[in-house]
Amino acid sequence: MIRSRMNQTVNRKQDVAKNADYAKPSLRTFGTTLMKENAAEPTLISKQSAGEVVKEIPRAVTDKEVKCLEYFKDICAYLLHHEQKFKLTEDYLVGGEPTNKMRRMLVDWLVQVHLRFRLVPETLHLTVFILDQMLAHKIVGKENLQLLGVSAMFIAAKFEEVFTPDISDYEFITENSVSKKQILQMEQMILNTLNFDLSAPYSLSFNRFISRLITENESLNVDQSSYYLAYNMSKYFAELALLDSSIVTITPSRIAMASTVISLKLCGFSKEIDEQVTREIIKGFQTTHDELEYCVKLVSSIALKQFSQTKMVAVKQKYQSSKFGQVSNMIKAEEIEKLKELSA
Helix, strand or coil, rough: HHHHHHHHHHHHHHHHHHCCHHHHHHCCCCCHHHHCCCCCCCCCCCCCHHHHHHHHCCCCHHHHHHHHHHHHHHHHHHHHEEEHHHHHCCCCCCCCCCEEEEEEEHHHHHHHHHHHHHCCCCHHHHHHHHHHHHHHHCCCCHHHHHHHHHHHHHHHHHHHHCCCCCCCCCHHCCCCCCCCCHHHHHHHHHHHHHCCCCCCCCCCHHHHHHHHHHHHCCCCCHHHHHHHHHHHHHHHHHHHHHHHHHHHCCCCCCHHHHHHHHHHHHHHCHHHHHHHHHHHHHCCCCCHHHHHHHHHHHHHHHHHHCCCCCCCCCCHHHCCHHCCCCHHHCHHHHHHHHHHHHCC
């Protein structure tokens, strides 16, 4: 009887394998995958069956479950508390070999690598976090700065990605200036130095929280299509801030708040909506009007500094994509003047 049941189980598994509507992921390296721009992603449910499943679930239920509205405030409060743990001082580069300019060049290059490997934005934010934490410990010289950068991204991709680039891809992207062995050794040094604690909140997470705070508030009556541009622009300014080491003086939540306020002003929202959003941010993110104003000045001044650059424009090129509403192309002379007013 047991053997008979085992045979039935095997037969069922074989039938499932024959009829399964999904493609097994290839074993080729990520570098090869880059050549396949339109490669299909593996899925365990066909598009048709997935659509049928979603239709059967009431909209109110899916909204509540997917958006985690019940835990929204608790999650936000936890991240606001947790981000204080990783705050650095403005002089964290003083006394070390890498300068602010070297760091900016490295981060700009890492943005290019991030785009080349098609990594999620969280990976970029975690990469820069690891980089700054290691630079603060002053144990890596300028000769190993690129090695530190790719090793930080190697770790961040493991933490955030579903399918990570192969270590050989990092070796290739540096034109073999660093070896696999060096990356693995640096990985060990980073994780031991940071005590394996990579759970830092990102400004991107808070950008999403603020977006939900605005769009879920019916009293604000914000136009969704207009806010889509403002949301992408807020992410643009938050990533521009990653390029400057002085941004470590404020926490990721403050970067997100400042970038949102700036984007609303540049996208032409009414003064009434601007003031309402500012009040909601101050109330929801445990800050003051003076602190918010300081953060807006800092992020605006960093953005102006980046806009004056003819080199190191990877973030600008990234946000020229239609995927992000081409928001970097919206920064013209009028927007520059508004930024100057905000940074004054």
